[in-house]
Amino acid sequence: MPKQELVVLNTCCTPISEAALDPAQAADGAAVFKALADPIRLRLMSIIASAGDEVCVCDITPNFDVSGPTISHHLKVLREAGLVDCERRGTWVYYWPLPERLTWLSTLLSVPAPTAV
Amino acid sequence: MPKQELVVLNTCCTPISEAALDPAQAADGAAVFKALADPIRLRLMSIIASAGDEVCVCDITPNFDVSGPTISHHLKVLREAGLVDCERRGTWVYYWPLPERLTWLSTLLSVPAPTAV
DNA sequence: GTGCTGTCTAGACGTTCATCTAATCAGCAA
DNA sequence: TTGCTGATTAGATGAACGTCTAGACAGCAC
Numbered sequence A, B: 001m002p003k004q005e006l007v008v009l010n011t012c013c014t015p016i017s018e019a020a021l022d023p024a025q026a027a028d029g030a031a032v033f034k035a036l037a038d039p040i041r042l043r044l045m046s047i048i049a050s051a052g053d054e055v056c057v058c059d060i061t062p063n064f065d066v067s068g069p070t071i072s073h074h075l076k077v078l079r080e081a082g083l084v085d086c087e088r089r090g091t092w093v094y095y096w097p098l099p100e101r102l103t104w105l106s107t108l109l110s111v112p113a114p115t116a117v
Numbered sequence C: 001g002t003g004c005t006g007t008c009t010a011g012a013c014g015t016t017c018a019t020c021t022a023a024t025c026a027g028c029a030a
Numbered sequence D: 001t002t003g004c005t006g007a008t009t010a011g012a013t014g015a016a017c018g019t020c021t022a023g024a025c026a027g028c029a030c
Helices: A023-036 A039-050 A057-063 A068-080 A099-109 B023-036 B039-050 B057-063 B068-080 B099-109
Strands: A084-089 A092-097 B084-089 B092-097
Touching: A023 A039, A023 A068, A023 A099, A023 B023, A023 B039, A039 A057, A039 A068, A039 A092, A039 B023, A057 A068, A057 A092, A068 A084, A099 B099, B023 B039, B023 B068, B023 B099, B039 B057, B039 B068, B039 B092, B057 B068, B057 B092, B068 B084
Parallel strands: none
Antiparallel strands: A084 A092, B084 B092
């Protein structure tokens, strides 16, 4: 696989309900959300993330009604967003999740328990 | 690890790392992520969510380099995604967050274990 | 009423995106 | 080598998106 250009990985870990983002943080976050802002990609991500193991592209594609190249394109978007990674082994290519990214987004959106104010 | 203290509220609340989404769930989720997939909207959301109170549009707009109508358009997108709501009072319009939506997304993306594997 | 301010709506314009087909690359087996 | 399969890349096309200007609307003050 060619080297992929990842968006800035770390930095922001304060929930948006606690502090507003500066423009650069917002750009980073929006870029990752954009990767999840497509029904097919979100479903791809959920399939890979829930597998508990790596998943072969050959097992993914039949679940969708779009062409193989389209799936490949969406997987590339997820890859470039740092949400998944992949490796070719022989004939097949396997994908697995990079959970740090999901955790980061989850933290970003988390809201303190709505207990007493 | 300490159980994540995120409030599980409504409808879809199984993290994608536990179960894959069906197409309908993916479409719902993607629609909300799309609302956050723009730098200006994500920053708007963070300003409103972090305010701890409602925010006047007149206090929001000066923070951005785009025109008033553009801000208005983005606020409408956030509104239609169920992320914020607003009310006109006299001359000014005030926005506040709807935290259930954020909680839902946060839960969706949460990763159960610190991924020891 | 007139005038002013704050916000939203309408329409246009250029860019970005999702999708397809066709072609290419990677690996395996005669 | 040739042939076949799985996956990605390249290029084209139509739809969706972000932004703008101009105009409309809501409310307040005079």
